[in-house]
Amino acid sequence: xxxENYIEFRVHAGLEQVRLVGISVRAxxxxxxxxxxxxxxxxxxxxxxxxxxKHAYDGISDGELTVRVVPEGDFFVVExxxxxxAIPTGxxxxxxxxxxxxxxxxxxxxxxxxxxxxxxxxxEQSDYFRDDDENVMRMQFSRTRAVEVTDYF
Amino acid sequence: xxLEDNKCGNALVIKLVGDRLDAAAAPGFKETVTRRIxxxxxxxxxxxxxxxxxxxSGLGALVSVLKRMSPAGKLVVCGLRDxxxxxxxxxxxxxxxxIFPSQAEALTALEA
Numbered sequence: 001x002x003x004e005n006y007i008e009f010r011v012h013a014g015l016e017q018v019r020l021v022g023i024s025v026r027a028x029x030x031x032x033x034x035x036x037x038x039x040x041x042x043x044x045x046x047x048x049x050x051x052x053x054k055h056a057y058d059g060i061s062d063g064e065l066t067v068r069v070v071p072e073g074d075f076f077v078v079e080x081x082x083x084x085x086a087i088p089t090g091x092x093x094x095x096x097x098x099x100x101x102x103x104x105x106x107x108x109x110x111x112x113x114x115x116x117x118x119x120x121x122x123x124e125q126s127d128y129f130r131d132d133d134e135n136v137m138r139m140q141f142s143r144t145r146a147v148e149v150t151d152y153f
Numbered sequence: 154x155x156l157e158d159n160k161c162g163n164a165l166v167i168k169l170v171g172d173r174l175d176a177a178a179a180p181g182f183k184e185t186v187t188r189r190i191x192x193x194x195x196x197x198x199x200x201x202x203x204x205x206x207x208x209x210s211g212l213g214a215l216v217s218v219l220k221r222m223s224p225a226g227k228l229v230v231c232g233l234r235d236x237x238x239x240x241x242x243x244x245x246x247x248x249x250x251x252i253f254p255s256q257a258e259a260l261t262a263l264e265a
Contacts, residue, residue, distance in 0.1 A: 015177040022175075022206070039236045046208050050176045103248035109216045114209035114244065149243040 008068040013057050013082060015050065021067055022046040025078055032071045033143060040122050040149075041078060041141055047115035048080045048137045056084025056135050075124065075140035083134050092116060092128050099153040121152040154178035156185050161198075164263050165189060166256060168200040174211030174237075183214040187221050195226035198259050202232025207240045219250070227251075231259040 007028055011017040025045045029038035049065055057063050063083050070077040098110035098117050119126050123139040130136070154171035167186060171178060189197065199215075201207075207215075215230075222228050229251040233241065241247040253259035 015175075018176065019173060036235075036239070039239065042206070043208060043240070046175060046206075050208065050210065054176070099245050101245070103245065106220055106249075109220065109249060111213045111216045111220070112209075114212060118209060118243070149239045152243055153245055 004070060005072055006068050006070045008066065010064050010066045013053050013061055013063040013065050013084070015053055015059070017065070018046055018049045018053060021049045021065065021080075025067065025069055028069050028071055029076060032076060033141075036149075037141070041076065041139075044119045044122055044139055044141075045078050045080065047119055048078075048139070051087075051115060052080060052082040052084060052135065052137075056082045056087065058084075074143075076143060077138065077140050079136060079138045081131075081134050081136050086130055087128060087135060092120075092126075097121075097153055154182055156182065158189070161256075161260055162264060164196045164198050164260060165194045166198045166200060166260075168202070169204050172203060173206040174201070174204050174214070175206065175208045176210035179210040179214040182211070183217050186218045190218065190221045190226075195223055196263055197222070197226075197228045198256065198263065199228070199230045200232050200256055201230055201237055202234070205234045205236050207237050209244075212240060212244060212246060215246070215250070227263060229253060229259050229263065231256055 011020055022042045022045055026038045026042035029041045052065055053059060061084060066081040068079040098114050101108040119139060124142045125140040127138045154169055156167055157170055158165055158167045174182060219228050231253040232255060233252060253262060
């Protein structure tokens with residue numbers, strides 16, 4: 001995409017740095033979108049960055065996360081890139097919602113597997129692909145979508 | 154993340170002293186609260202008034218400690234800020250955890 005403004009930064013791939021990633025992306029998003037929308041974008045970004053650290057790098061790598069934000073196109077786009085191992089096929093294809101639980105049945109409540117479900121629900125489009133031995137997760141968020149948080153699940 | 158706890162009547166009030174309950178903070182939180190439950194605490198109030206971000210790892214830790222409670226035990230939360238409250242609503246956990254605006258209101262409800 002020619003003449004496209006973007007903001008890109010890199011951090012060490014550690015759980016402590018995910019905080020910085022989230023806060024930075026939210027700060028950018030707040031310049032272009034509502035505070036509530038920016039908070040959801042922070043949440044999605046943190047979920048993806050955490051996934052990179054825990055799974056692509058198994059939590060033990062000296063690798064980096066590269067985050068690119070494209071704020072001004074049709075969509076607000078966040079791309080998180082790592083050079084860890086490929087995400088197994090099928091990871092993104094599970095459409096079962098972990099939030100389809102019975103609130104009165106404690107055993108049915110999810111303790112994990114919620115991050116990608118949140119991203120799938122909140123981003124208008126989320127794509128995972130490999131690019132030159134890197135994992136790339138790209139999320140696109142509508143600038144105009146007005147939804148209540150209770151509308152997602 | 155630091156946790157401060159003190160006993161108010163039968164309830165153990167645990168205040169999270171930190172602004173994020175995320176993947177970095179969740180394991181320590183879960184371990185500390187689980188230890189209190191295993192030590193016999195069965196009425197717990199989690200004060201989240203300083204927390205302005207909860208991700209799925211943090212939420213998973215909250216669910217995990219809830220599951221650790223005895224069937225007769227009570228685990229409630231209070232002081233949710235906007236972003237944290239939205240996370241509960243987004244994931245339907247507002248239907249699972251009793252939520253109160255303040256410690257005082259939560260303690261009154263727990264004593265009733």
